[in-house]
Amino acid sequence: MTASPITLTSLADQLTGEVFLPGDPGWDQARTPWNVAVDQHPAAVVLVEGVRDVVATVEAARTLGLRVAVQGTGHNAAPLGANGSLADTILLRTTRLRDVTIDPATGTARAEAGALWGEVTAAAAPHGLAALAGSSPDVGVAGYTLGGGLSWLARAHGLAANHVRAIELVTADGTHRRVDAATDPDLFWALRGGGGNFGVVTAIEFGLLPITDLFAGALLWPVERAAEVVPAWRQWVETVPEEVTSVVRVLNLPPLPLIPEPLRGRSFVAVEAAILLDDAAATGLLTPLRALGPAMDTFHRTPITELAQLHMDPPEPVPAAGDGVLLADLDDAAVRRFVDVTAAEPALLSSELRHLGGALAPGRAAGGAVSGLDARFLLFTVGIAPSPEAGAAVAAAAGRVKGALAPQHAATQFANFRESRCDPAEMYGQALERLRAVRSRIDPEGLFRGHHPVD
Template sequence: MTLHDLDARADDLRRALGDKVVLAGDSGYDTARTPWNLAIDQRPFAVARPDSADDVVAVVRAAVSAGLRVAPQSTGHGAGALSGTDLSATVLVSLAGLRGVTVDEQARTARVLGGSQWHDVLEASTPHGLTAMHGSAGDVSVAGYILSGGLSFYGRRHGLAVNTLREVQLVTADGSLVRASADENPDLFWAIRGGSANFGIVVSLEIDLLPYADVFAGMLLWDAARAEEVMDAWTRWTATAPESATTTLRVLHLPPLPELPPFLSGRSLVVIDGAILETDAAASALLEPLRALEPEIDTFARMPAAGLTAVHMDPPEPSPAFARHAVLAGLPAGAREAVLGALGLPGLFVAEVRHVGGAFRRRSEGAGAVGSLTGEYAVNLIAMVPAPEAAAGADAAVRAGIEMLRPWHIDSLVLTFIDAGDVDRALGFGAALGRLRELKQVYDPAGVLVAGQPV
């Protein structure tokens, strides 16, 4: 592409979109292009900032007219999935300004605008005694999370969050605003539930809510010197835990930061957290084998459902990190040793094991391309990138850690956990991949839409 071509395309975008687009060289370009994951240096041709569905239509039509592609992004938590993608001829469509939630208390549903975060849904649903199938962090976008499956602390009872989707409105590659549901454009509705941004830019979704005003949830915390003992006990516990219990075990190396409380700063810790959909008495009885290990901190108790997003202690501000994950059928002694062994790798920040199975495994009637998850445990390794020169070491650490678990990998991946460009997405799409590719040719034959998880 010559300099003249670039200038002509930039001029076309400015004429069509005015102040809704920011181009390289503009004063706001660096801020607009920076995702939540600060380790990812994405450099698109331009960043568009629509505020409405009509704006999104205009952006897609203007980009196509200028011979450019489009890539939707709300928060950029999963921007690492685009890290191997050339965005030099792509308009990044930032949906951060397209936020809002309306709750139908009687139907127990929420209509959610395309750039909304889970905090928005919880704020709107809490007054009605309802909650949603959100993930561990409230500042993640609803669309990106839910259309890629979505692992919730309610999931062992209720399955993947994507199965709560009733309908979606999206702008397709030809600039059309389309509604997709079980009875309208059903092929597109099937494809977007897992195929997500491969098939359009979401401007609104309608999702089912859960009838939980409060939930028994919290965390147990020990010094990491007890990590082996705690992991062994938790593994035995999960083997018989009911589907009402969805928990995660993490070992964390916390840096000595002044913003951390003294009992956390500079320490290595092992934490079990999650939610138990039982009465207080039943949940407490279930936790007895873990509480018998005498944790330093035990916060498990009845809490407002909206408080569940704080339990996992995800970073509250944009952070630079690399992550890799694998799905395992079980956690035999060798796999547990590998998880703990990975923590000796320089730069590794968190080793996390999520207990899945249960309803996560079951595909509901009428499910989309991705409607269930094979496996019993999802292991996620995270390395922070405190400075650019640390990036190579952080990437090497998470790669090496996942490779240590290679003997126990199964052919499955969690799409929402794929945060690198060189991962085999076929393991996340499974048997749906062939049909997804066929429908991609139907809805986007020119490859206008750039997805973090391409089919």
């Protein structure tokens, strides 16, 4: 007796997880990413429950001549669809792979691909350990780390990808592998920065740091003070050690109940910082900024588990449009242009400049394809996009802010904050050729579709 050929419908019979096809009950929920403004229409959505489901989905896609795109949360869903229709693609979602284990003896964590940073931070903290989590607790460990991973501790400890010890993944041939620096150095290198171009990552092992708390908080001024505060922050960052990672941002907060009352419906310029020093040293460093008389000052010794509140990222899925770009440097004229252009764009919820350098500088860490950032600052702008029209208006405003700093754009870009299409040569720079060589070996038919493709 011969087995019937696989179809997207019969794939469900092979899985513990679920398959959703267009029109099925639950289709809209299954296909909707964290950024709910992104309208994804793949051939099917598979919610996998384990490695066997991943292998079955990869094999079915190959047999059916479909491609596979992996998504955890969908925080960076925008570029995935912007790189062409998803009609020939199975969207494999790792949302249900959530196990996190901490090994205090080795100071490592193993997080399944659907785990969120808030879950890792909460699991590590009771052991006196911290992960290089990003600013938002509901960003996924996998997408963030595979892109590089820029945390509040980045200037002292570099990118999250540099702390990865091993990666488990299912490759295009349906093999489940555990890849580290010894078993397949090239693939291990490519995965750390090369994103979703090489397979379905099922779990990541990474080193933790012995950090329980730090000095962190924000200073806020009315937005009319931006012309004083942004240049002062720009001068201040020249004076701070690597233990300080900071951001300056212009915030136009909507009048929504989820925004705390003193901030709701108002506009601010803010400096946020995480400082890995004792209180006296941190307080001393903040003196020049506090001398500008902020209207609010939230700095205090902060447990590592509270750090995820510092940036006030939305606690649940939102419709958003935005984009980010690395900046080689910022001179006085560029700082003035940032102040002027953001003042003219009240539709943007946040326009921020993150201070890079320190342990992020290229050459400081021998990691993977993205082991440092060849830029001194990162610009990210975002706005709420409840309708396609609002999304277009926000995207245009974000484009104007990016455009005002065009002379400062760095030669290579950073996948995590890039939410629009990007030429692979600009995204991966000198790493591109080697990334393509690894992809040709591991995925010769181009089964996998990363949100920032290498080809």
